[in-house]
Amino acid sequence: MNRKIALWLIWIGFIGYILFLAPPPQPSTVKLLKNLFTGNWLEINPIILSLFSLIGIWIQIYSCLIFADGRMQKIPAWPFVLASTATGVIGLIPYLALRESNQEFSGKKDAFLKLLDSRWTGVGLALSTVVLLGYALLFGNWGEFFYQFQTSRFINGMTWAFCLFGLLLPTLLGDDMARRGFQNSLLFWTFSLLPLIGSVAYLCLRPPLEETKAETPPQALASTS
Numbered sequence: 001m002n003r004k005i006a007l008w009l010i011w012i013g014f015i016g017y018i019l020f021l022a023p024p025p026q027p028s029t030v031k032l033l034k035n036l037f038t039g040n041w042l043e044i045n046p047i048i049l050s051l052f053s054l055i056g057i058w059i060q061i062y063s064c065l066i067f068a069d070g071r072m073q074k075i076p077a078w079p080f081v082l083a084s085t086a087t088g089v090i091g092l093i094p095y096l097a098l099r100e101s102n103q104e105f106s107g108k109k110d111a112f113l114k115l116l117d118s119r120w121t122g123v124g125l126a127l128s129t130v131v132l133l134g135y136a137l138l139f140g141n142w143g144e145f146f147y148q149f150q151t152s153r154f155i156n157g158m159t160w161a162f163c164l165f166g167l168l169l170p171t172l173l174g175d176d177m178a179r180r181g182f183q184n185s186l187l188f189w190t191f192s193l194l195p196l197i198g199s200v201a202y203l204c205l206r207p208p209l210e211e212t213k214a215e216t217p218p219q220a221l222a223s224t225s
Helices: 002-021 028-038 046-070 078-087 089-098 111-117 119-139 142-151 153-168 170-179 185-193 197-205
Strands: none
Touching (some): 002 089, 002 153, 028 153, 046 078, 046 089, 046 111, 046 119, 046 142, 046 153, 046 197, 078 089, 089 153, 111 119, 119 197, 142 153, 185 197
């Protein structure tokens, strides 16, 4: 119960921060979004372009955990993942708060789950992450980024959302590791404390989910928090 309360408080607090405490919206945000979605990327600071792309990587990392977890939950995972494509971490936190701790998987993996469960998917996300981080570090204008972080609501909120993705991943990670017989407290903390890099490393190293012949219906399990 304490975990659920903490997650709802984070969700409400982050929305409140974006609405009332973050820097004001800037007219330049419209131009930035236009450049992002029309592929005019040479006009964008590489740090901001990488940050925007890494939010997408985070959503894919969460998808690799959430859809298997959602198989055994009373609530479906897909509406929250869909919402996250438009709102980022704001769309995912309600799922993390509503789900019950579950360390089992039952039934067959369909083609979509097999793709998300594939080690090659993890490798692809890891390579994309390294390229994006390298692009930002080598070519980014850090002075401009810090200025925009202090003055633009969009850049400020996106940066904090990126951080929240890393902070909240352990709420799913422990159950996913147990579901695969991959329980190891040292590895759990290693993956958790190396934000993003630890997450994609986990997807590359984790064993595949074991399938069963029959799928049991989702059950509400008592929260261990």
